[in-house]
Amino acid sequence: MLPLDDLVVLDFSTLLPGPMASLFLAEAGAQVVKIERPGGEDMRGFPPRFGQVSAPFAALNRGKQSVEIDLKAQGALERLTPLILQADILIEQFRPGVMARLGFGHEALAALNPRLIYCSISGYGQDGPRAQEAGHDINYQALGGLLGQSLQRGQEPPLPPSLVADIGGGTLPAVMNILLALRRRERTGQGCHLDIAMADAMPSFAWYGLAQGHATGTFPEGGQGLLTGQSPRYGLYATADGWFLAVGALEPKFWSGFCEAIGLPEALRDDAVDPPATRRAVAALIAARYAAHWRALLEPLDCCCTVVRTLDEARAEPQFAARGLFATHVREPGGRQMPSTPVPLAPVFRRQAEALRGVAASGEDTDDVLG
Incomplete structure (x- = not known):
C-alpha cells in the first residue's frame, strides 16, 4: 500500500514544475489525470524523440492518464465537474487569473468541492508587482540573488545547469505544501489554495550569504x-586534462x-x-x-x-545502481523502453522500482475518464 493510492490529482500544468510535482504524487500512488489542450501540451513536441513520443515529456509524465479538452469551449466546466467532485488535488501553472477567467479558479472549484487542495505554481506568485510578468528559471534565480552568489564582476559567467527555480522553487515546494495541506484537511475537512511562487524560494538557497549579510551588514558578492x-x-x-x-x-x-x-x-x-x-x-x-x-x-x-562526473558516468555510478535510481523504466506506445527520471522519494513511499510506466497518448483516456 502506497501513501497516496486513494487520491486523485488533476494536473492542468505544462512543461516542468507542475508535471514533475504530479510525477512525485503518481510515484507515491496517486491517480494523476493530466488535462491537456486539444493536440496535447507543448512539451509533447520537445526533441529528442523516443519512439512515438518526446523523451522529455515521457520522463515527466509516465504513469499518468491524459484527457484532452478545450478549457475555453462552452460547457468545459460541466464536462469536468464530475472529475472535479472526486478530485483531492489540483495543480495549475498558468499566470495568475487565467484559471479564474476560464471558470476554473479556486473560488469556483472550492464551491463545488470544498475538500479540494488547489495548488497554483507561478513565477512570482498570485500577487505583487511582478505577478503578471513572464519568466523562466534563470530569471527567478537572477531576481532572487542566487545567481549573484556565483558570479564575479568582470569574469566570464557560467550558465548554471541546475533548474533550481523550476524544481527547487516550484516542484518541491508544491509537493511539500500539498502534503501539508492533506494533513490539515485530515483535521479540518477543508481544502485550501496554495500559492507557490518559484522566485520566493531563491533566497532560501542563498541562506548562508543572507545570514552573513544580516549579521555583518555586508552581503557577499x-x-x-x-x-x-x-x-x-x-x-x-x-585538472591537467581539462576536467x-x-x-x-x-x-x-x-x-x-x-x-x-x-x-x-x-x-x-x-x-x-x-x-x-x-x-x-x-x-x-x-x-x-x-x-x-x-x-x-x-x-x-x-x-x-x-x-566531476559526466551525465553518462553518473548513470553508471555504482552508488546510484545500488540505490536503484535508474531502475524505473518508461515505455512509449511503440514498445520501446528507457530508464526514466529518478524522483527522490524514500523507497518505502514509491512504486516498485522495476515496474514499467507507460506514457499515454494525448487524450488517450478522455472517454474513459469523462465517460
Whole structure:
C-alpha cells in the first residue's frame, strides 16, 4: 500500500514544475489525470524523440492518464465537474487569473468541492508587482540573488545547469505544501489554495550569504562567500586534462587529509592567512595531474573530494545502481523502453522500482475518464 493510492490529482500544468510535482504524487500512488489542450501540451513536441513520443515529456509524465479538452469551449466546466467532485488535488501553472477567467479558479472549484487542495505554481506568485510578468528559471534565480552568489564582476559567467527555480522553487515546494495541506484537511475537512511562487524560494538557497549579510551588514558578492569562492577548501579545480575536481574539504580533518595528499606546502595550509595564495597553490598542484589520478588518490581518502562526473558516468555510478535510481523504466506506445527520471522519494513511499510506466497518448483516456 502506497501513501497516496486513494487520491486523485488533476494536473492542468505544462512543461516542468507542475508535471514533475504530479510525477512525485503518481510515484507515491496517486491517480494523476493530466488535462491537456486539444493536440496535447507543448512539451509533447520537445526533441529528442523516443519512439512515438518526446523523451522529455515521457520522463515527466509516465504513469499518468491524459484527457484532452478545450478549457475555453462552452460547457468545459460541466464536462469536468464530475472529475472535479472526486478530485483531492489540483495543480495549475498558468499566470495568475487565467484559471479564474476560464471558470476554473479556486473560488469556483472550492464551491463545488470544498475538500479540494488547489495548488497554483507561478513565477512570482498570485500577487505583487511582478505577478503578471513572464519568466523562466534563470530569471527567478537572477531576481532572487542566487545567481549573484556565483558570479564575479568582470569574469566570464557560467550558465548554471541546475533548474533550481523550476524544481527547487516550484516542484518541491508544491509537493511539500500539498502534503501539508492533506494533513490539515485530515483535521479540518477543508481544502485550501496554495500559492507557490518559484522566485520566493531563491533566497532560501542563498541562506548562508543572507545570514552573513544580516549579521555583518555586508552581503557577499560572487566569489566572496564561504561556499561561493572565498575559501580554498570549497570549489572547483581544473585538472591537467581539462576536467575538474570538486573539493568540499571544509572541516579541519578533511582539509588536513587533502593537503597531505596533494603535497601542499606547510606554510600555505593555514588558509586563513592568505586565502588567495593558498587557492593558487592548490590550483597549480591539481592542474599538474589528470583527473584519473586525483580520482584514484583522493576519493578513497574520504576527504570530501570528488572528480566531476559526466551525465553518462553518473548513470553508471555504482552508488546510484545500488540505490536503484535508474531502475524505473518508461515505455512509449511503440514498445520501446528507457530508464526514466529518478524522483527522490524514500523507497518505502514509491512504486516498485522495476515496474514499467507507460506514457499515454494525448487524450488517450478522455472517454474513459469523462465517460
